[in-house]
Amino acid sequence: MGKRKCKHPAKVAVMLSIGAGLLAWKKLGNQRAAFNAGGGKTAVITGASSGLGESFARQLANDGYNLILIARRRQKLENIAQELISRHNIAVTVIAADLVDTNDIAQLTSQLAAMDDIVMLINNAGFGSRGDFVDVSARSHREMIDLHVTATAVLTRAVLPNMIAQRSGAIINTSSTAAFFRxxxxxxxxxxxxxINAFSESLQIELEGTGVRVQALCPGFIRSGFHEEIGRPSLPNFLWMKTDEVTTVSLNALNKKPVIVVPGWANQLEVFLTKIGLGSALLTLFYYLSGKKK
Ligand SMILES: NC(=O)c1ccc[n+]([C@@H]2O[C@H](COP(=O)([O-])OP(=O)(O)OC[C@H]3O[C@@H](n4cnc5c(N)ncnc54)[C@H](OP(=O)(O)O)[C@@H]3O)[C@@H](O)[C@H]2O)c1
Structure with a gap:
């Protein structure tokens, strides 16, 4: 039997090169270059007891940062802290605080403002809700505003003066692709x-030339405690990201310019579609795929 000859060698070569390029791009995207914030290297993470916050803690511990971990569930934080201390020989402080509680927030802000070694703040604590606006309690709406808006603003205000004085620092505010949909x-x-997006973009403009970087991290669907609380929509696998994938993209992006960081090609495509006016069509598709009527 004679050897079969490929009819389109040039096309095959181009396809193979594109495939190899995509694979290399994906692999590079999953590697991390540590952000060099300098100074005493303490990172503060809110919502560190699970999901994205826990992943940020693990990645930064691996980079040698000392950590201040904040959330309401003290035992979860203690367990993570013990593991990271013994594995990485770093200092980890646990602060159990409810960031919608005015006393807790006041105490925390003065505690953080008094520290001069904080080089990174990750405002990550957050929660979602299901249902139309009128069907969710007023209390839940207020707590969401207190957590996503007020806590982000006042904690940032607490750490910024020292970051500016040291001419180095990073603030990551966890937003969502939900910011782009209506x-x-x-x-x-x-x-x-x-x-969070508007806050981060304007703050970065004010901080130009100070050495402090600001990021609004806009993930889409992530496998975390978030959807355990409000019910996980049944959407195709490619729409879901792992927490480590998201935090890797976020920390890598600190070395680059953009304030708004959207991890993952599917989320980037979604955001692009909202920008060209196809957001409501896309939402209708999501509602359909997840079995909702709207
Ligand atoms: N999962 C997703 O699909 C998704 C997509 C886009 C954006 N996000 C955003 O990502 C961030 C992290 O969420 P996640 O997905 O990692 O969910 P998660 O696993 O539920 O984590 C949420 C974290 O926030 C903390 N938290 C909630 N309420 C708090 C309060 N009142 N005071 C202090 N801490 C509080 C929780 O800790 P305690 O319960 O111990 O207090 C937990 O550590 C949120 O801002 C969320 O909006 C999530």
């Missing part, structure tokens, strides 16, 4: 996340 099920959530 529709059912996301009235208050999307609005608070939009605040």
């Amino acid at each position: 529709g059912h099920d996301r009235v208050n959530y999307g609005a608070t996340k939009l605040y």
